Amino acid sequence: MPKDKRKRKTFAAKADKYDLYQQSVQEPECEVEFFDKAFEEQFGRTALLLREDFCGTAAVCCEWVKSQKDRRAIGVDLDPEPIDWCRNHTFSKLKSEQQDRITFILDDVRKQLDEKAEIISAQNFSFFLFTTRDELRGYFESARDNLADEGLLVLDMMGGSEVFLDDHSDVTEKDDFTYEWEQATFDPITHHCKFHIHFKFPDGSKLKKAFTYEWRLWTLPEVCELLREAGYSEVHVYWEGVDDDGEGDGVFTRATCGTADPAWVAYVIAVNAG
Numbered sequence: 635m636p637k638d639k640r641k642r643k644t645f646a647a648k649a650d651k652y653d654l655y656q657q658s659v660q661e662p663e664c665e666v667e668f669f670d671k672a673f674e675e676q677f678g679r680t681a682l683l684l685r686e687d688f689c690g691t692a693a694v695c696c697e698w699v700k701s702q703k704d705r706r707a708i709g710v711d712l713d714p715e716p717i718d719w720c721r722n723h724t725f726s727k728l729k730s731e732q733q734d735r736i737t738f739i740l741d742d743v744r745k746q747l748d749e750k751a752e753i754i755s756a757q758n759f760s761f762f763l764f765t766t767r768d769e770l771r772g773y774f775e776s777a778r779d780n781l782a783d784e785g786l787l788v789l790d791m792m793g794g795s796e797v798f799l800d801d802h803s804d805v806t807e808k809d810d811f812t813y814e815w816e817q818a819t820f821d822p823i824t825h826h827c828k829f830h831i832h833f834k835f836p837d838g839s840k841l842k843k844a845f846t847y848e849w850r851l852w853t854l855p856e857v858c859e860l861l862r863e864a865g866y867s868e869v870h871v872y873w874e875g876v877d878d879d880g881e882g883d884g885v886f887t888r889a890t891c892g893t894a895d896p897a898w899v900a901y902v903i904a905v906n907a908g
């Protein structure tokens with residue numbers, strides 16, 4: 635076959651969706667930095683055992699064991715695919731003694747484990763997949779049972795008027811692809827919503843609906859109330875500061891009132907004090 639007739643694979647066909655996801659969505663160093671700050675503020679010391687619920691590609695587990703030699707991490711996810719991806723990518727780049735300090739559990743996050751973690755993290759809004767108060771309170775209760783006597787559940791949340799829209803997209807240009815976060819549907823009566831992640835490439839090819847999430851968009855007061863109902867002794871919201879241009883500066887501090895930003899991300903921590 636002449637060279638020019640040979641069918642070239644498009645960028646989309648060659649793309650690795652988990653790699654693109656990590657480049658677009660995740661900042662594990664920032665997560666670990668925040669966990670350290672929140673735990674230190676609450677208990678005046680550093681934590682050693684992290685459990686990453688809904689771990690997916692377990693980027694936070696890998697970062698956690700890199701951050702200190704005596705730290706261990708447990709990653710929990712139902713889906714073997716992202717965990718296998720982690721084993722072949724992020725995990726395989728760790729030193730073997732770091733790998734030895736990570737355990738993967740292929741199971742439901744509500745599973746009770748023998749080991750109680752000092753921090754349980756549930757990042758990238760994953761708990762939004764629990765769509766009723768009973769289901770969400772049930773998850774918060776089981777997480778509390780999985781926490782050590784001095785333990786923190788760390789959640790992230792998003793909100794703001796832009797989130798209560800449908801047919802709305804945020805597009806970010808990366809070096810060699812475009813990342814699109816599409817809010818496809820939002821129902822104001824149930825707060826049920828559907829999001830897609832799409833990737834686009836310089837050759838015009840696309841990876842449409844690389845990831846789809848069907849969630850309930852919980853609000854901060856609902857989540858804080860449910861955490862208290864689930865028995866946590868304290869619940870704190872960490873709100874992001876702003877730089878001189880009014881953009882988020884990545885620094886989250888405890889707050890009891892926020893500003894009505896049209897699109898915000900915040901952390902919520904819930905304390906188990908034994």
Ligand SMILES: C[S@@+](CC[C@H](N)C(=O)[O-])C[C@H]1O[C@@H](n2cnc3c(N)ncnc32)[C@H](O)[C@@H]1O
Binds near residue numbers: 690712713757759
């Ligand atoms: C939005 S992804 C988040 C991945 C990762 N935490 C992150 O920050 O990017 C949600 C993950 O939760 C997992 N998942 C959904 N329901 C689960 C459950 N009940 N127990 C454990 N994992 C679950 C899915 O397999 C998926 O990997």
